[in-house]
Amino acid sequence: MTIKKRRNRIHYLLSAIGFWILFFFQAQSLFCQQQTGTAVLFGQVTDQSNQPVAEARVSVANTKKFTTTNEKGEYELTVPADTTITIEYSHVSFGLRIKTVKLAAGKREKADILVDASKTLDTVTIEDNFSRSNFIQPISIKDIYVQTGASQDFNTIIFTQLGVQQSNELSSVYSVRGGNFDENLVYVNDIEVYRPFLTHSGQQEGLSFVNSDMVSSINFSSGGFEARYGDKMSSVLDIRYNKPREFAGSVSGGLLGGSVHLEGASSDKRFTYILGIREKSNSYLLKSLDTKGEYKPLFYDIQSYITFNPTNEWEHGLLINVARNKYRMIPQTRKSSFGTVNQALQLSVYFDGQEIDDYQTLMGAYTSTYRPYGKDLSLTFITSAFNTSESETFDILGQYSLDELENDFGKDNFGQSAFNIGTGGFLNHARNYLDASVYNFEHKGNKLWKDDGRQLWWGAKYQHEIINDKLSEWTLVDSAGYSLPNPYDSAGYINPNAQPYEYLDVNEVIKSKNDLSSNRYSGYVQQAWNWDSKDTGEFTLTAGVRGNYWDLNKQLLVSPRATLSYKPKWKRDVLFKASSGYYYQPPFYRELRDLHGNLHTDLKAQRSIHYVLGTDINYKAWGRPFKFVSEIYYKQFDNLIPYEVDNVRLRYYAANSAKGYATGVDFKVNGEFVKGIDSWASLSIMKTMEDIKTDYYYIYKNSDGDTIIPGYTSNSIPTDSIRVEPGYIPRPMDQRVTFSLFFQDYLPKLPRCKMHMNLLFGTGLPFGPPSFERYKDILRMPPYRRVDIGFSYEILKNKSDAASPLSPLSVSETGNQGTGESGKRKKGWGLKSIWFSLEVYNLLAVNNVVSYFWVRDVNGRQYAVPNYLSNRLLNARIMVKF
Numbered sequence: 058m059t060i061k062k063r064r065n066r067i068h069y070l071l072s073a074i075g076f077w078i079l080f081f082f083q084a085q086s087l088f089c090q091q092q093t094g095t096a097v098l099f100g101q102v103t104d105q106s107n108q109p110v111a112e113a114r115v116s117v118a119n120t121k122k123f124t125t126t127n128e129k130g131e132y133e134l135t136v137p138a139d140t141t142i143t144i145e146y147s148h149v150s151f152g153l154r155i156k157t158v159k160l161a162a163g164k165r166e167k168a169d170i171l172v173d174a175s176k177t178l179d180t181v182t183i184e185d186n187f188s189r190s191n192f193i194q195p196i197s198i199k200d201i202y203v204q205t206g207a208s209q210d211f212n213t214i215i216f217t218q219l220g221v222q223q224s225n226e227l228s229s230v231y232s233v234r235g236g237n238f239d240e241n242l243v244y245v246n247d248i249e250v251y252r253p254f255l256t257h258s259g260q261q262e263g264l265s266f267v268n269s270d271m272v273s274s275i276n277f278s279s280g281g282f283e284a285r286y287g288d289k290m291s292s293v294l295d296i297r298y299n300k301p302r303e304f305a306g307s308v309s310g311g312l313l314g315g316s317v318h319l320e321g322a323s324s325d326k327r328f329t330y331i332l333g334i335r336e337k338s339n340s341y342l343l344k345s346l347d348t349k350g351e352y353k354p355l356f357y358d359i360q361s362y363i364t365f366n367p368t369n370e371w372e373h374g375l376l377i378n379v380a381r382n383k384y385r386m387i388p389q390t391r392k393s394s395f396g397t398v399n400q401a402l403q404l405s406v407y408f409d410g411q412e413i414d415d416y417q418t419l420m421g422a423y424t425s426t427y428r429p430y431g432k433d434l435s436l437t438f439i440t441s442a443f444n445t446s447e448s449e450t451f452d453i454l455g456q457y458s459l460d461e462l463e464n465d466f467g468k469d470n471f472g473q474s475a476f477n478i479g480t481g482g483f484l485n486h487a488r489n490y491l492d493a494s495v496y497n498f499e500h501k502g503n504k505l506w507k508d509d510g511r512q513l514w515w516g517a518k519y520q521h522e523i524i525n526d527k528l529s530e531w532t533l534v535d536s537a538g539y540s541l542p543n544p545y546d547s548a549g550y551i552n553p554n555a556q557p558y559e560y561l562d563v564n565e566v567i568k569s570k571n572d573l574s575s576n577r578y579s580g581y582v583q584q585a586w587n588w589d590s591k592d593t594g595e596f597t598l599t600a601g602v603r604g605n606y607w608d609l610n611k612q613l614l615v616s617p618r619a620t621l622s623y624k625p626k627w628k629r630d631v632l633f634k635a636s637s638g639y640y641y642q643p644p645f646y647r648e649l650r651d652l653h654g655n656l657h658t659d660l661k662a663q664r665s666i667h668y669v670l671g672t673d674i675n676y677k678a679w680g681r682p683f684k685f686v687s688e689i690y691y692k693q694f695d696n697l698i699p700y701e702v703d704n705v706r707l708r709y710y711a712a713n714s715a716k717g718y719a720t721g722v723d724f725k726v727n728g729e730f731v732k733g734i735d736s737w738a739s740l741s742i743m744k745t746m747e748d749i750k751t752d753y754y755y756i757y758k759n760s761d762g763d764t765i766i767p768g769y770t771s772n773s774i775p776t777d778s779i780r781v782e783p784g785y786i787p788r789p790m791d792q793r794v795t796f797s798l799f800f801q802d803y804l805p806k807l808p809r810c811k812m813h814m815n816l817l818f819g820t821g822l823p824f825g826p827p828s829f830e831r832y833k834d835i836l837r838m839p840p841y842r843r844v845d846i847g848f849s850y851e852i853l854k855n856k857s858d859a860a861s862p863l864s865p866l867s868v869s870e871t872g873n874q875g876t877g878e879s880g881k882r883k884k885g886w887g888l889k890s891i892w893f894s895l896e897v898y899n900l901l902a903v904n905n906v907v908s909y910f911w912v913r914d915v916n917g918r919q920y921a922v923p924n925y926l927s928n929r930l931l932n933a934r935i936m937v938k939f
Contacts, residue, residue, distance in 0.1 A: 095508065096160035099133040100168040102126050102146060110148055110172065111302075111326065118143035118155075120589075124507055127430060128326065128369050135508050138162035146170050188276060189673055190587075190597040190622035191283060192636055192688070193295075194219060196275040197735060200799070202936070206815060206845055207898045207927060208259075209313045209337055211267040215294065216817065217797040219686060220279035220723045220741055222790065224819050224841040225907050226898070226926060227259030227342070228705045232790045233279050234690065235719040235745030236291030237700065237707055239647060243267075243294045246362070246376055247501065248422045248441050249287060253382070254491050254647060255449045257706035259907070260343055261414050263356030263382030268333040270307055270318035271362060273299035279723065280690055281636030281669035284583045284601030284618045285501075285514045290642045290665040290692075298362045298376070300329045305889075311934030312341050314356075327366040334359050342898075345928040350388040350408065357381055358418075374424040376441075382416040388453060393910075394462070395923050401462040403474065404912065404922045412451035419444045433505040441497045449489040456482040459912055459920065479914035482535040489528050493646065496521045510587045514601070517580040522573070524646050528654045530567040569654030573646060575609040583618075594625040607643050609658050614641040630675040640665045648698050651711035652829055661713050666693045683728030692719040692745075699749050699831050702789045702822075704908045704924075708829075717747030717788060734811075736800040744793060746785040752832045753782050767917065783832035787823045795819040809851035817843045826919055827911050836921075842903045847896035854890050889938040895931065902929040 102110045109130025116123030117136055126132045136142055138160050146154040151172040160166055188195055196214060206213035207226040215231055216223040223231045230238040230252065243250050243266070250266040276295040278286075286293045301320035308317050314337035322329040336357045343352040358380035365373045388408035396402040422441035428434065459479035463470045499518040506512070583601025590596065600619040606612070618638025625631060643662040650656055671688040697715035701708045721744060727737030757765045757775035765773050798816040803809075819841040825834030899905075909921040 094138040094162035095135050096138040096162060097133060097165045098136050098144065098158060098160065098168055099165065100131070100170065102130045102132065102148075102170045102172065104151075104172055110151070113146060113148040116145050116147075118145050120510070122507055122510055124433075128366070136160060138164070144168070146172070148172075189632060190585075190624075190634060191599055191620050192278050192281040192634065192669060192671060194277045194279075194686070196277055198272050198275060200735065200801075201269045201272065201275075207313075207342055207930070207932075209311075209339070210265050211269045211272070212265055213815070214275075215277065217737065217739055217799045217815065218277055218279070219688065219725045219739055220292075220721075220743075221739075221797075222741070222792045222795050222819060223817065224792070224822065224905070225259045225705065226843060226905075227339075227907075228262055229265040230259075230262070230705050232792075233292040234692065234721060234723075234741075235743055235788055235790050235792075237702070237790055238705065239645070239707060240289050240291035240642060241294065242287050242289045242292065243296075244286075245296045246298055246374065246422070246424065247437070247439060247499075248376065248420075248497075250420070251443060251445070251495070253416050253418075253445065253447055254493065255414070255416070255447045255489055257449075258704040260339065260346075260352075260354065260386075261382070261384045261416075262705065263354070263384070263416065264335055264337055264358050264380060266378065266380075266420075267296055268316075268318070268335060268358075268360050270316060271298045271320075271331050271333045271360060273297050279688070280692070281620065281638070281667050281671075282618075283514075283599060283620070284581045284603045284616065284638070285516065288579065288603065288605050288614070288616070288641050288643055288662075290640045290663060290694075299331055300364055301331055302326055302329075305939065307936060307938045309934065309936035312932050313337060313339055329364045330361065331363075332359075332361045341932075342927055342930060345930055347393045347925050348388050348391040348406075348408075350386060350390070353385040353387075355381075355383045370427055370429055372424075372426045372428070374422075374426075376420075376422040376424075378418065378420040380416075380418040382414075382418075384414040385411065387411045388455075393922050393925070396462075398464060401464050401472075402478075402920065403460050403462055404457060404910075404920075405460070406455050406457045408453060408455050410451065410453040412453060413448075414450070415446075415448045417446045433507060435503040437501045437503075439497065439499040439501070441499075443493075443495040445491070445493050447489075447491045449487055451485060451487050453485045454482065455484075456480075457912060459914055479912065479920075481912065484533040484535070486532070487530040489530060491524070491526045493524045494522070510585075512585045514583045515581065518578070520577040520579075522575050522577070522646075524571070524573040526569070526571045526573075526646070526650075528567045528569045528571075530565070532565045567652075567654040569650075569656075571650070571654070571656050573609075573649075573656065573658075575607065577605065577607050577643070579603065579605040594623055594627075596624075597622045605641065605643060605662075610644075610661060612643070612661055614643065614662055615639075616641055632673040634671045634673070636667065636669045636671075638667055640667055644698070647707065648709045649711060650709065652708055655711070657711040660698070660711060661696050663697055663713070664695045668692075678728070679732075681729035681732055683726065686725045687723065689722045690720065694718060694747065697747055699747070700789065701829060701831070701834075702908075710829075712751075714751055715747045715749045717745065717785070719743065719745035719788075730800065731802050733808075734801045734803065736798075738798045738800075739796070741795045742793065743791075743795075745788045745791045747788045748785045749783075749831055752786075752830070753780055754830070754832060755780055769918070786832055786835060789823060789834065792822055793820045809854070811849045813847050813849070815843075815845040817841065824909060824921075826921075838906050839923075841905050842901065843905060844900040845896065845898050846900050847894050849892055849894040852891040852893055853888060855888055887939060891938075892936045894934045894936075896934065898930045898932060899928060904928075 102113045104110055111126055111128045111130060113126045114123055115132045115134055124132050124134045139162055141157060141159045144156045144158060154170060154172055156168060201211060201214050208229055210229040212229040212231060215221055220234045221231050232238060233241060245267060256262050274297040278293045282293045302322050304321040306319040309315055316335040318333040320331040339354055340352040358378060360378045363375045391406040393404045420443045424437060424439045426435060426437045458477060460474040460477050463473055463475040465471060497518060497520050501516040504513040581601055581603040585597060585599040587597040598621050603616040605614040616639040620634060620636040622632055622634035641662040641664050644660045649660055669688055669690045674685045676683055694717040696713040697717055698713060699710045699715050721742050723741045725737060725739040727735060730736045755778040758777040759765055759772040759774055760776045761772055763770060765775060796818045800814045803811040821837035821840055823834045824836050824838055905926045906923040907926050908924045910924055912920050912922060
């Protein structure tokens with residue numbers, strides 16, 4: 058790139074940022090002119106023991122005006138004057154309290170609130186109006202304790218959300234609206250987290266980063282998210298860890314692993330800590346797979362989040378994570394049946410060798426936040442370091458036999474081998490090692506104007522990446538005892554120039570050593586306005602712009618984004634919203650590496666333009682609260698990097714050679730189908746396609762004028778050819794229809810006994826032969842169908858405590874609910890509750906397919922042998938809270 062072009066792009070970025078800043082402040086002036094007479098309400102929120110309640114939300118009902126209490130429980134709120142208004146006080150420890158006031162213009166009035174946190178409340182949903190006006194879905198955290206699934210992972214609760222696709226219970230990865238696993242942003246306390254680079258199957262993944270025992274809030278967006286979030290094309294998962302106010306803990310264990318967590322705070326609440334330890338061993342689950350052998354997985358991690366407030370204005374936080382995922386497999390045999398009634402086939406494989414994978418992750422982050430009292434300003438400084446050391450080593454020899462089964466009911470050998478149609482073998486070898494480090498320094502700011510609810514965000518970030526990668530991987534295919542080369546060309550036709558006995562054919566050879574060091578710079582500015590129209594309703598506008606520059610490919614990116622919401626003054630609580638923006642995804646290391654392990658450092662960012670329309674309706678049915686959300690979207694893709702999917706491994710072509718689109722509609726309804734507990738259902742209809750510029754191919758004709766079909770046409774010598782341009786083909790995550798359901802129930806006369814059910818359905822994903830020619834991937838896997846069901850019983854419950862998070866009568870957000878008659882929970886290691894649960898995974902025993910293993914018969918015909926996922930299993934689990 059020339060200096061002149063670079064200057065032009067920098068000038069473009071500065072001009073765009075300047076335009077947005079000017080627009081923000083002009084709009085501020087306009088909205089400020091609309092303000093009427095105001096008054097001031099102030100006071101203190103305390104509990105029954107006269108202890109202040111910090112971080113309680115104080116707001117004017119049905120408006121954007123709100124504040125939060127400080128460490129002393131004090132608040133001050135500017136409110137409309139000369140009119141009767143409703144003040145809402147809300148906190149996770151006491152739910153919702155309401156007070157009605159009417160103040161004269163210019164008057165200051167004191168209103169102290171005394172709350173009793175020991176009283177058990179019916180379900181209360183505290184919803185952030187700003188999140189609702191944007192495309193952000195708050196997720197109740199009380200359900201993460203029961204929604205663990207076969208993966209025993211936090212991400213299970215994400216699988217049933219709006220627009221999410223998941224077709225592998227062994228994995229914690231997910232795709233959103235046709236995107237792949239690498240297109241999702243995940244933040245924990247404003248720090249971006251990463252998944253392993255080398256994993257190629259779900260059983261290797263181990264534990265994901267997020268520890269369910271430490272979570273205090275979850276926000277999720279399926280698209281159309283704000284400029285303050287980073288540069289990915291599909292989704293955002295924003296998680297906050299808990300800041301406890303008293304001592305508590307939990308211990309849980311089952312057949313698939315266990316966890317321990319402790320939390321507490323000093324007497325003045327200035328020092329808090331939370332510690333979580335997890336262990337997972339899914340060998341019990343892996344024994345249900347078709348490949349039998351010795352599985353020795355061991356996954357564990359330790360996380361800690363510590364905060365310290367030396368003054369009321371300053372807060373310091375430290376997040377530490379140490380994780381080790383080790384996977385060892387010694388395969389022995391495999392027997393898989395597939396095909397149709399007319400041609401039933403069976404593959405038998407005998408293995409020798411083993412696979413050993415090791416992933417070690419270290420992450421540390423320090424945050425410092427300054428919040429000057431009374432100024433509604435927050436300034437945060439974050440520095441973090443992430444390191445992963447990964448190794449993937451295996452030598453696996455397989456000898457297979459492909460048989461056709463007898464399908465005549467009248468014969469004695471029905472269902473057994475009738476005759477053999479192919480034998481062969483293969484040798485898979487890998488010595489892959491990767492070490493990656495990512496260092497960040499970031500500043501984030503936030504300013505709130507309480508009078509009219511305007512809010513400004515800004516941020517700047519520097520990131521340094523160091524990656525060292527060494528790959529050595531190949532596959533040797535053997536047919537009928539001879540190491541033969543493939544007699545077919547890349548299109549699958551006989552190659553007349555092939556000389557099959559002069560060399561060995563070693564497939565998929567990857568030999569490379571890559572060292573990469575680079576720097577990224579990014580920043581954003583964003584503001585939200587809201588205003589009321591007396592005749593129509595309430596409007597909220599959120600607009601911002603991001604900038605990103607990477608010194609490796611010398612590309613400067615500018616991403617404007619905006620969301621507008623409208624809440625009409627109807628009797629029913631309805632919100633309409635629309636969003637559009639540019640979402641660039643600069644390549645990370647995985648995208649830079651092609652199929653042969655070579656790096657392409659000139660690769661440019663992929664681009665997605667989002668257009669999203671949505672409705673959000675709160676209503677009541679059977680006297681209970683419900684929410685219905687619907688979104689329709691269109692995403693236009695440019696500079697796409699095509700890729701192949703094998704299980705959870707993504708292999709990129711490392712070229713900006715495609716364009717495409719994704720379009721669809723999502724629906725979600727959630728509420729109290731059973732009184733006191735939440736359930737929900739999601740339905741998505743989606744189509745995503747791409748057009749690859751270089752994916753043309755040829756149809757060959759023989760001397761008879763017939764089209765040559767490999768393995769079927771006897772005369773396979775080509776004499777003529779026709780060039781074919783495939784055009785738009787399905788993207789690898791093109792799952793047209795998905796449906797998910799999470800349902801809970803309990804016995805009315807025995808509410809301690811509960812049932813929860815998780816149902817997932819998704820139509821088949823595209824797949825094709827392992828030739829790395831995307832236009833061939835137009836076949837479809839069978840639909841993914843899975844039902845998991847669990848039954849829980851509360852063995853012990855401390856009556857002096859408020860409802861357990863698993864109880865039918867619990868607050869929608871967990872918090873400090875344990876208080877006795879005196880307003881204080883008893884000190885020490887007193888038990889809150891003991892829960893025992895039995896879970897049945899894959900209740901319907903459906904053989905779901907995750908990928909295919911390809912073999913040839915004696916005629917050179919290829920067969921796709923399905924790799925099935927786990928079968929029906931029973932799991933037992935116990936959880937103790939204290």
